[in-house]
Amino acid sequence: MTAPATTGSRAPRDGARRAAPVSTYRLQLGPDLTFDEAARQVPYLASLGVTHLYLSPVLQAAPGSTHGYDVVDHGRISVEMGGRAGLERLAECAHAAGLGMVLDVVPNHMAVPTPAWHNRALWSVLQHGPQSPYASWFDVDWSTDDGAVLMPVLGVRLGDALAAGDLVLDEIVVPHVPRDAGVADAAVDGGTPTTVLRYYEHVFPVREGTEDLPLAELVERQHYRLAYWRVGDEELNYRRFFDVGTLAAVRVEDEDVFDATHALVLDLVRTGVVDGLRIDHPDGLADPAQYLERLAQRTDGAWVVVEKILAGEEQVPPDWATVGTTGYDVAWRLQQLFVDPGGRAGLDATMTRLTGAPPGGLEGVVEQAKREVVAGPLYAEVHRLTDLAAAVCHDDPRLRDHTWRGLHQCLRELLVAFDRYRAYVVPGTPPRHEAVRAVEEAAERARVHLDPQRAETLDVVVDLVLGRETGSAGRRREPRRDELVVRFQQVCGAVMAKGVEDTAFYRWTELVSLCEVGGEPDRFSVGVHDWHAFAQRVAALTPLALTAGSTHDTKRGEDTRAALGVLSEDTAGWARVVDAVRAASAPYRGVLVDGLAENLLWQTVAGTWQPDAPALPGADTDVERDGPRSASGAIDAERLVDYLRKALREAKVRTSWTGTDEAYERAVKDLARKALEDPDVLRAFERWSHDHREELRAASLGIKLVQLTAPGVADVYQGSESYGPTLVDPDNRRPVDVEDLARRLARLDDGGVARTLGDEKLLVTSRALRLRRASPEAFVGPEAGYAPLATSTPCALGFARTVSGAARVVTVATRLHGTVRRLGGWRDHVVTLPDAPTGWLDVLTGRRHAAGTVPLERLFEELPVALLVEDGDA
Incomplete structure (x- = not known):
């Protein structure tokens, strides 16, 4: 069912023949999705067609963590998720259903939690300084600050905190939690009464022998230096994750540190609980190649992918022991493959009209x-x-x-x-x-x-x-x-x-969907031939790397990006929408609202509009709509406001996380809320959605099908098997209604008609994943290949997945449907299907097609995509 993993383009290491995933399904675990709750999703995921669960980090994280990337204990599985026993129950359930498991690993950093004792290694360093047995774990410059670790946690300057009495000595019991603790026994297992220095919720150990000193002198004698939080950007003496002072870098280049921080993960691989690994941010490590080589040796060549952003045509270094990346390089090309190159001038004109022309363009x-x-x-x-x-x-x-x-x-x-x-x-x-x-x-x-x-x-x-x-x-x-x-x-x-x-x-708003993690917005659009060349390169060099559409880190989900891409297909129509909503909102648009916020707001409303919502009164649409009823297809106001706040603070133009302009943010928030209550604004977006529903349908289904059948291991982010226009975290990490998805999939499997775009996407996803699982040799096998198909128009993309050169699966997708519509339909345009003695069967529609020249109008009569197998093989 699965193919052997390779290291880059090389043969399996030392003859290891470990099974690689054929597809993965990303689960964002946490307090809202424990191991046992994930296990209850297994029957649905097996039915969907995935071969491996792809778990977010599972090691013990900081209190209140919602993502797991803030690890505090490498020797313990998250108690909140269910401990090791819960993880093993999930693995047993997955394996019984024929599914493997891939684990997200965070080697670069640990949390600086509140209170700090949750990270026992860090606590030891703060207590004992360079003499701590954990001192080699952290990348601290002990030559500065008299050998003290800078802790920039104070809300005021140190002198003011002392004068106000905000720093006090206290005695607490620091609990001891056994490393094999599960949910039931995760409570205190004894504990040690400890004198600490307290600053509100922060507590720090007190160096032995300094307990009786005057407070100001005691503070000076510690192995850490308490400081005003703004000092961290200028004098921090430990390496951190980017600019996040609460994530301290770990020196895994030290073999002893590697062994200590990876012992549990390696044991999970050795015992078969976990089948593969995803490595978070290896670029932060001192020597990524050395780390990956060591990991490969310790795991006997397990399937390992890396979260790596590749710039332009950059490739993963050939000496890295990895099958490739997590797929950012695929995601942005997929997005731009469905963007009309002719739309750039119009979108640039709208951005310039609202925001002014930025000097030097995007480069500037x-x-x-x-x-x-x-x-x-x-x-x-x-x-x-x-x-x-x-x-x-x-x-x-x-x-x-x-x-x-x-x-x-x-x-x-x-x-x-x-x-x-x-x-x-x-x-x-x-x-x-x-x-x-x-x-x-x-x-x-x-x-x-x-x-x-x-x-x-x-x-x-x-x-x-x-x-x-x-x-x-x-x-x-x-x-x-x-x-x-x-x-x-x-x-x-x-x-x-x-x-x-x-x-x-976050500042460049020409077409915001292009400004994605690992993206190349200056490339604007990718042509068919460029895509084929890229896909063939992936097939040759990294055939077992992940392909991604949405991830937990994407600024916008794949459907939001697809909807925004439609703007490029009718920039004149989009300009009219912008004019209409600006005119309607003028009476309540505050003078503080700038063009950056406006362009971001209007594009976000368009990108997140639900196409299957009921029509508004006066919208003049003739769409039959099914599914849950709501006032309109607009995004919930709270989701929109939360997103705008985060995006504008990240842009750091008028407001930021460290310099909040409350009046500006309030003006933007008021505009967003009132716009979503304005019938004229809502009708303008409803008309846009209705008029471009077929373009969106083609883009959403086309992007998904191409991603699932292109070279690589297909990854599905939780919930993205159905239509869901999500935004940046935490919006894209909201719980998924798996019961609803399971019911809809069962109805489709029973011959039910797809009622919504979400149903159609679920149909496309499930059929593609099941086909991958049934024919892995065409997708990840050693003889799997990729062959472009000839089409008479660039508005159709076609390719075959081959085995030893013979076509086994064919994908054909509509791109730039707006162009097709403007030209009066497909007319005489055709695609040439490969030779097949019994012809081809579309597994999405059940229609049959002969090999050779096939009219696109016939191929796309029911759906704007086609997934074909040789008739008789289905």
């Missing part, structure tokens, strides 16, 4: 955002880099005249100019050509922004970050030089993530 927006994060939330990281470079230069007489200021300027400009997450330079190893080119090209871009007198300093910086010999002869492998090589790459990733993904992509 990205550069400005990166400059802001380098100078702001990531200043401490850049400062530490500069200190390292300055120390290296000071120790070498030939480099001593390169000043701290000059090095800081050059590092800053190089980080801003760097166009990817890192270069993958390993100290002591000659860098790959791609790494050298990435750094040197960034240096040429940086040079333009530097005084010519800094040219030699920039050359030194480039040599240092590439691990080259520079300065005195033979000066290459030194601890500080090696550390600089590694840290520069780790900071590169943070600058890209915070500057591009979390800032610029």
